[in-house]
Amino acid sequence: MRKTEATAAAEKERPWAAVGLLMEAATPEKATLWRGLIWLLLAAGLEALGPIISKHFIDTYLQPRHFDAGAMAQLLLALLLSSWASSWIRFGQLSRMAGVARRSVLRLREKVYAHVLALPMSYFDSAITGQLVSRVTNDSEAVNTLYRQVLYVMLDSSIVVLGSLIAMAWLDWRLMLIVATLVPAMVMIIALYQRLSAPAVARARQLRSDINAQMAESMAGMAMLQAAGAAQRFGARFERSNQAHLKARVAELSANAWLLRPALDLLNVLLLVTVIYGFGRREVSGLEVGLLFAFLSYIARVVEPLIQITMQFGQLQQSMIAAARVRSLLQENVAPSQAVAGHAISAGAIKIEHLSFGYDAQRPVLRELDLDIEAGSFIGIVGHTGSGKSTLLSLLLRFYRAQSGQITIDGQALASFPDEAFRAAVGLVPQEPYLMAASARENITMGRQISADAVIAAAKAARVHDFLSGLPQGYDTVLGEGGARVSTGQKQLIAMARALAGSPRILFLDEATSNIDSATEQTVSEALIALRGRVTVVAIAHRLSTIREADQIIVLNHGHLVERGRHQELMAHAGGIYQRLVQLQALEE
Numbered sequence: 001m002r003k004t005e006a007t008a009a010a011e012k013e014r015p016w017a018a019v020g021l022l023m024e025a026a027t028p029e030k031a032t033l034w035r036g037l038i039w040l041l042l043a044a045g046l047e048a049l050g051p052i053i054s055k056h057f058i059d060t061y062l063q064p065r066h067f068d069a070g071a072m073a074q075l076l077l078a079l080l081l082s083s084w085a086s087s088w089i090r091f092g093q094l095s096r097m098a099g100v101a102r103r104s105v106l107r108l109r110e111k112v113y114a115h116v117l118a119l120p121m122s123y124f125d126s127a128i129t130g131q132l133v134s135r136v137t138n139d140s141e142a143v144n145t146l147y148r149q150v151l152y153v154m155l156d157s158s159i160v161v162l163g164s165l166i167a168m169a170w171l172d173w174r175l176m177l178i179v180a181t182l183v184p185a186m187v188m189i190i191a192l193y194q195r196l197s198a199p200a201v202a203r204a205r206q207l208r209s210d211i212n213a214q215m216a217e218s219m220a221g222m223a224m225l226q227a228a229g230a231a232q233r234f235g236a237r238f239e240r241s242n243q244a245h246l247k248a249r250v251a252e253l254s255a256n257a258w259l260l261r262p263a264l265d266l267l268n269v270l271l272l273v274t275v276i277y278g279f280g281r282r283e284v285s286g287l288e289v290g291l292l293f294a295f296l297s298y299i300a301r302v303v304e305p306l307i308q309i310t311m312q313f314g315q316l317q318q319s320m321i322a323a324a325r326v327r328s329l330l331q332e333n334v335a336p337s338q339a340v341a342g343h344a345i346s347a348g349a350i351k352i353e354h355l356s357f358g359y360d361a362q363r364p365v366l367r368e369l370d371l372d373i374e375a376g377s378f379i380g381i382v383g384h385t386g387s388g389k390s391t392l393l394s395l396l397l398r399f400y401r402a403q404s405g406q407i408t409i410d411g412q413a414l415a416s417f418p419d420e421a422f423r424a425a426v427g428l429v430p431q432e433p434y435l436m437a438a439s440a441r442e443n444i445t446m447g448r449q450i451s452a453d454a455v456i457a458a459a460k461a462a463r464v465h466d467f468l469s470g471l472p473q474g475y476d477t478v479l480g481e482g483g484a485r486v487s488t489g490q491k492q493l494i495a496m497a498r499a500l501a502g503s504p505r506i507l508f509l510d511e512a513t514s515n516i517d518s519a520t521e522q523t524v525s526e527a528l529i530a531l532r533g534r535v536t537v538v539a540i541a542h543r544l545s546t547i548r549e550a551d552q553i554i555v556l557n558h559g560h561l562v563e564r565g566r567h568q569e570l571m572a573h574a575g576g577i578y579q580r581l582v583q584l585q586a587l588e589e
């Protein structure tokens with residue numbers, strides 16, 4: 001099952017579980033939330049006082065036409081103060097809650113990003129980058145809305161409803177029961193609305209994420225897209241997704257406009273009619289007028305918050321789905337650590353025994369590999385396309401776990417090295433070098449504490465110092481997106497400087513010389529040879545001249561290790577794969 005489908009299934013299962021996520025992110029501010037709850041209870045109490053004061057005013061002074069200016073002024077003042085204080089408390093709590101929401105979203109986003117950074121590489125094989133970006137940014141922002149609605153509007157409205165019901169029960173419990181029927185009726189309407197609109201809400205969300213993914217995909221592959229004349233097709237595909245998104249949103253809003261609002265209004269009117277009818281059937285005494293007034297006020301106070309809760313239900317549902325997606329991303333397993341504290345790579349001797357691996361366990365890519373790499377030696381890996389060279393490197397880099405066999409470094413299991421110790425001791429020059437939109441220096445240090453001299457030494461060793469110092473601001477020139485143009489070959493050299501700057505014990509190179517000219521390649525291979533005895537170098541090379549001087553060259557074929565030896569030894573193997581590869585390359589040149 002693709003990861004996106006698995007995630008969708010998880011979302012379907014437990015949308016309400018997302019509330020747990022919300023609480024968790026707010027944990028450091030629990031005290032503020034409890035205080036907020038107490039203030040909201042107080043505000044609701046003050047607000048519930050209003051109709052009781054009015055009832056008293058009507059029944060004691062207005063109805064009997066008993067004008068006691070002092071007492072009346074006191075009552076009116078109390079009315080004014082209670083409603084004013086209630087509004088102020090609400091306003092204060094709303095701003096405070098918004099602060100909690102902002103900080104919680106910040107924490108959540110940091111947590112999600114840290115989690116994504118810790119996910120195993122296998123996760124990214126099937127994840128869609130645009131969707132992931134959308135999780136970290138849009139979805140965690142949607143959780144912000146969830147805070148303001150669940151924690152504030154819903155809580156505040158529920159407290160007001162509860163306060164009003166209690167006040168009504170105190171005034172006349174039978175009439176209160178009639179008003180209380182409103183609550184289950186509303187719940188039923190909400191449930192119906194949810195059933196009708198949920199598919200549209202989920203679809204709108206998925207489509208929005210698709211739109212993001214398409215956008216990210218086309219930006220990343222713009223050159224290919226334009227070169228293949230696919231701009232129009234992509235435009236049309238984008239339009240289809242956009243239209244589908246609009247349709248889903250309209251369906252959602254229609255359910256709101258045609259079902260929710262009219263049903264709520266009808267309920268309100270029915271309730272008023274019932275209560276007024278209830279009063280009509282009683283003996284009307286002078287006292288009942290104040291009671292009627294109080295009840296009508298309370299009904300308005302109950303209906304309005306309930307409408308508030310329901311009207312925001314659509315948005316709330318969207319936020320819940322977003323929170324559920326964030327949650328399911330957070331539940332993606334981070335590779336379990338088998339690290340043993342204190343284990344560190346000192347010499348860099350690698351031993352591979354009976355190693356077998358397949359991305360899909362049924363289809364092995366590497367089969368029963370055995371290999372001994374002495375510390376400080378230089379190993380070349382060659383083989384046809386798809387023979388498993390990069391896969392072997394990925395296993396050595398701990399991006400994946402082999403299904404059987406084992407890899408040890410300096411006699412310790414590969415998985416036993418703590419992450420930091422492992423990454424510090426290992427350097428990688430990948431097949432597709434990646435530059436950040438940052439200065440050349442930052443691209444080399446990658447946030448590590450590396451002195452300016454060490455940066456220059458690494459750049460010199462990677463034969464890229466002349467190029468970097470010749471840039472307009474030297475090592476401080478911004479490279480990558482929006483910065484100076486850097487050729488693919490230069491990117492490879494910068495990636496090499498980055499790897500060397502960390503003073504690794506082991507250096508992995510994945511076709512690091514395929515895009516540089518022969519003269520530079522010559523100096524790079526010299527640099528690799530110069531590392532001999534100090535750094536274990538494992539280099540995959542299509543350009544065989546890079547690894548000609550290697551201590552050991554291994555040849556992979558369909559995941560099997562079929563030849564091994566020094567260049568001369570392998571060349572002596574008539575009809576061998578290595579010999580053929582060298583001859584073919586000589587012909588090409």
Ligand SMILES: Nc1ncnc2c1ncn2[C@@H]1O[C@H](COP(=O)(O)OP(=O)(O)OP(=O)(O)O)[C@@H](O)[C@H]1O
Pocket residue numbers: 125359360365383384385386387388389390391392
């Ligand atoms: N992430 C992945 N998920 C599934 N299969 C993969 C993945 N990466 C590689 N493969 C498959 O594993 C096999 C070996 O690929 P690998 O990249 O290791 O070959 P290679 O020898 O490095 O090839 P090349 O010289 O073209 O880089 C190929 O059949 C490839 O399709």
